[in-house]
Amino acid sequence: MYPDGAEAQSLALYWDNAIPYGNMLLSLGGRYNQYTVKASDQTFHNLEINPSAWIGSASLMYSLHPHHKVYGSVSQGFRAPNINDMSTLGAFDYGIEVPSTALAPERTINYELGYKARMNAMSGALAVYRCNLSDLIDRVAGSYNGSDYYENQRVYSKQNVDEAFIWGFESELEYQISLHLAAFGSVIYTYGQKTSTDEPMRRIPPLNGQIGLRFSSEQPLWGEARLLLATKQDRLAAGDRDDHRIPKGGTPGWTVFNLTGGYTLFTRLDVMLGMLNLFNEAYRFHGSGVDGYGRSLWLGVKYRI
Numbered sequence: 001m002y003p004d005g006a007e008a009q010s011l012a013l014y015w016d017n018a019i020p021y022g023n024m025l026l027s028l029g030g031r032y033n034q035y036t037v038k039a040s041d042q043t044f045h046n047l048e049i050n051p052s053a054w055i056g057s058a059s060l061m062y063s064l065h066p067h068h069k070v071y072g073s074v075s076q077g078f079r080a081p082n083i084n085d086m087s088t089l090g091a092f093d094y095g096i097e098v099p100s101t102a103l104a105p106e107r108t109i110n111y112e113l114g115y116k117a118r119m120n121a122m123s124g125a126l127a128v129y130r131c132n133l134s135d136l137i138d139r140v141a142g143s144y145n146g147s148d149y150y151e152n153q154r155v156y157s158k159q160n161v162d163e164a165f166i167w168g169f170e171s172e173l174e175y176q177i178s179l180h181l182a183a184f185g186s187v188i189y190t191y192g193q194k195t196s197t198d199e200p201m202r203r204i205p206p207l208n209g210q211i212g213l214r215f216s217s218e219q220p221l222w223g224e225a226r227l228l229l230a231t232k233q234d235r236l237a238a239g240d241r242d243d244h245r246i247p248k249g250g251t252p253g254w255t256v257f258n259l260t261g262g263y264t265l266f267t268r269l270d271v272m273l274g275m276l277n278l279f280n281e282a283y284r285f286h287g288s289g290v291d292g293y294g295r296s297l298w299l300g301v302k303y304r305i
Contacts, residue, residue, distance in 0.1 A: 006039035006083045023063040030056045035080035039099070049086060051105045053078040069116045077108035077131075085137050085158045094242060095154040098144050104160050107134050124173040131167070135160040136194075139239075164201050166192040180218075185211040199237055203287035206233035206253070220264030228256045233286045245289040254283030256292065272300040 014031035034052040041047070059073035081103040114127035142157040144150045168190040176182045187209040192201030212226035234250030257279055262272040277283075280295040 007037075008083055009036045010034070010080075025061045027059045027061075028057070029075075030054070033078055033080065037081060037083055037086055039083065039086065041099070047086060047099055047101050049081055049101055049103060051080045051103075053080075053105055053107070067118050071112075071114050071116075073110070073112045075110045077110060079106040079108075081105065081137060081158075092156075095141075095156045096150050097139065097156050097158075098142065098150065100142075100157040100159060103137060103158060104135050106136055106160075108132065121176040122174065124171070126169065126171045128169045129167065130165060133164045133166070136162040136164055138162055162194050162196055164192060164194045166190060166201065166204075180216055182214045182216075183212070184214060185209065194237075200235050200240075202237045202239045202243075204233070204235070205286050206231045206251070221262075223261035224259070226258045226260070228258070230254055230283075230286070240287075243287075245287060251284065251286040254281055254292075255279075256281050256283060268304045270300075270302040270304075272302070274298045274300075 011034045012031060014029065016027065016029040019026040019028070032052070032054050035050070037047075037049050039047045055076035055078050057073065057075035059071060059075075061069055061071040063069050085103055086099055086101060108131050110129065110131045112127055112129040114125065116125045117123060137158050138161050139156045140159050140161055141148070142155050142159070144155050148155055168188070170186070170188050172184070172186040174182055174184040187207070188205075189207050190204055192204040193199070194201060208228075208230040210226055210228045212224060214222070214224045216222045230253055232250055232253040236246065236250055240246050240250075256277050258274065258276050259278060260272065260274040262270055264270050274297070276293050276296045276298070278295060282291065282294075284291045
């Protein structure tokens with residue numbers, strides 16, 4: 001629950017510059033962010049925070065060959081506390097949360113290395129990354145008016161309490177089997193860990209990916225078959241184990257098969273048809289409180305002016 005009339009304002013100024021030099025492309029950027037978050041409540045009175053930050057980024061891409069490129073980047077990130085962080089008031093699964101105005105922004109430093117290739121029949125990309133996070137905002141046990149309990153429930157509030165890192169990789173590949181048929185696939189892996197407690201970060205997705213076939217013709221007809229996959233996620237933080245949206249023992253793995261297609265009529269009118277979750281698999285994305293679609297059919301029409 002948020003106080004009535006709560007508001008958030010933001011101001012951002014940024015610049016970005018790309019500098020080509022021979023086979024290299026250097027990109028530099030900077031950004032200034034300023035936020036104001038306000039809320040007022042009869043119990044907790046006026047609440048306000050005004051965080052701001054300067055952040056920057058730099059990346060370098062090098063062409064090994066017209067069809068092969070490598071790149072690296074370093075960038076900073078900044079997330080200001082929002083209305084949910086500062087002014088949440090009310091009961092949740094295992095206590096009651098009270099507002100906090102002593103919050104600093106969460107910050108990140110991101111490193112990424114990647115490779116991209118595009119040849120006659122095949123294209124692909126691979127990227128590995130690491131993200132270091134500091135001043136993470138999390139719900140911790142607290143007090144209100146000197147008491148650990150409020151209305152007979154344990155008091156919690158949001159605080160900057162932790163540091164963590166996330167690393168992983170993303171890869172994708174597409175192969176043109178023939179003039180009208182292409183195969184594609186992708187794989188994503190993410191690993192998150194808190195550095196102070198050696199505990200996993202919350203809601204980290206499991207290994208997941210997709211494979212598929214895409215058909216397109218010189219006539220205005222196209223179709224696609226796509227298989228989406230995710231492995232079981234049983235590497236859970238304490239908050240995950242207490243979260244009613246995550247089944248006991250972790251989120252099960254799943255496989256979902258979708259078919260979509262379309263046809264262009266009269267140049268500007270597209271008719272599209274899709275069949276989702278053809279085998280009626282029961283599934284949900286890790287951390288979501290809503291199950292995915294069961295077997296379903298959709299029809300869409302798009303007109304281009």
